[in-house]
Amino acid sequence: ETGVTQTPRHLVMGMTNKKSLKCEQHLGHNAMYWYKQSAKKPLELMFVYNFKEQTENNSVPSRFSPECPNSSHLFLHLHTLQPEDSALYLCASSRRDRGATNEKLFFGSGTQLSVL
Amino acid sequence: SQQGEEDPQALSIQEGENATMNCSYKTSINNLQWYRQNSGRGLVHLILIRSNEREKHSGRLRVTLDTSKKSSSLLITASRAADTASYFCATVGGYSTLTFGKGTMLLVSP
Numbered sequence: 001e002t003g004v005t006q007t008p009r010h011l012v013m014g015m016t017n018k019k020s021l022k023c024e025q026h027l028g029h030n031a032m033y034w035y036k037q038s039a040k041k042p043l044e045l046m047f048v049y050n051f052k053e054q055t056e057n058n059s060v061p062s063r064f065s066p067e068c069p070n071s072s073h074l075f076l077h078l079h080t081l082q083p084e085d086s087a088l089y090l091c092a093s094s095r096r097d098r099g100a101t102n103e104k105l106f107f108g109s110g111t112q113l114s115v116l
Numbered sequence: 117s118q119q120g121e122e123d124p125q126a127l128s129i130q131e132g133e134n135a136t137m138n139c140s141y142k143t144s145i146n147n148l149q150w151y152r153q154n155s156g157r158g159l160v161h162l163i164l165i166r167s168n169e170r171e172k173h174s175g176r177l178r179v180t181l182d183t184s185k186k187s188s189s190l191l192i193t194a195s196r197a198a199d200t201a202s203y204f205c206a207t208v209g210g211y212s213t214l215t216f217g218k219g220t221m222l223l224v225s226p
Contacts, residue, residue: 002158033213043159043204043216056213090158104149105214107158 003027006091006108013081014116021076021111023091031096032074033105034066037088049074050096081115088112120148120188120205120217128223135192137220139205140185146208148181148188153202153219162190162203195224 004025013019025032034046048056049068063085065077074091092105123138139148147166151159165172165181165188172179178191192199202221206214 002160004158006158040218042218045213045215048213088156092158103208104161104164105151105159107160109158110156112156 002106002108004091004093004106004108006089006111008111009109010112010114012114012116013078015081015083017081018077018079020078021089021091021113023074023076023108025072025074025091025093025106027093027095027106029093029095029106030071031094031103032068032071033092033094034074034076035090035092037090037110038086043090046076078113081113083115086113086115120207120215122203122205122217122220124220125218126221126223128225129195131195131197131224131226133195133224135195135199135222135224137190137203137222139188139190139217141188141205141207142186145183148179149206149208149214150177150179150188150190151204151206151216153204155201159204192222195222197224197226200224 007022031050033048036044045058046060047066052068063080067075088110090110091108094103094105120139120141149164150162153159163174163179165179176193181188200223202219204216204219206216
C-alpha cells in the first residue's frame with residue numbers, strides 16, 4: 001500500500017462515453033501527477049499539480065481534462081477518446097518543496113483503460 | 117530530453133544470480149532514481165542517488181552513478197523469483213519533474 005489510491009482499477013469505454021478517473025493520496029503531499037503508460041513506450045507525463053495549481057501540461061489533447069479540487073484529490077475526466085488512448089493511467093504524488101529536486105514519487109496502482 | 121534509457125530491454129536469470137541493469141541519459145541531472153513495477157501495477161521507488169554521489173546501497177540493491185559518462189547501473193544481488201518485475205530509471209534536472217525510460221524487464225526463474 002503506497003498511500004495513493006486510484007479508482008477504478010479497470011475501465012472499458014466507448015469512444016462517445018464520458019468517464020472520470022479518480023486518485024486520492026493520504027500522504028500529506030502537495031504535488032500530484034498523471035502519467036500515461038502505453039506498451040513499449042516510456043511513461044509519459046501528462047499533468048502536474050502543485051498546491052492545486054496546474055504547473056505542467058505536456059501537450060495533452062483536450063479530450064483529457066484534469067481537475068484538482070484539493071491537494072489530496074486528483075481527477076482525470078475523459079471524453080470522446082480514441083482507441084490509441086488505451087493505456088495504464090497512473091497517478092502519483094510527492095512532497096514538492098520550493099526548489100526541491102530530490103523528491104520521490106509515490107504511485108497508485110493505476111487504471112487500465114480500454115477504449116473500444 | 118534528459119530521459120533515461122535502460123539497457124538491456126529484457127533480462128532472464130536464475131534465482132541466486134546477480135542482475136545488472138544500466139541506464140544512460142543525455143543532460144546534466146540533480147539526481148537519478150530507480151523504480152520497480154510489477155505487471156499492471158504502479159511504480160515503487162527503490163533508491164535515489166544524487167549527482168555528487170558515486171555509489172549507494174540499499175539491502176540487496178547497489179546503484180552506481182558516473183556523471184562523466186551520463187550513466188547509472190542497478191545491481192540486484194542474490195536475485196529471487198519475487199524480484200521479477202520491470203525496472204525503470206528516472207532523472208531529475210533543474211526543477212523539472214521526473215522523466216522515465218522504457219524500463220528493463222527482469223525475469224528471475226526458480
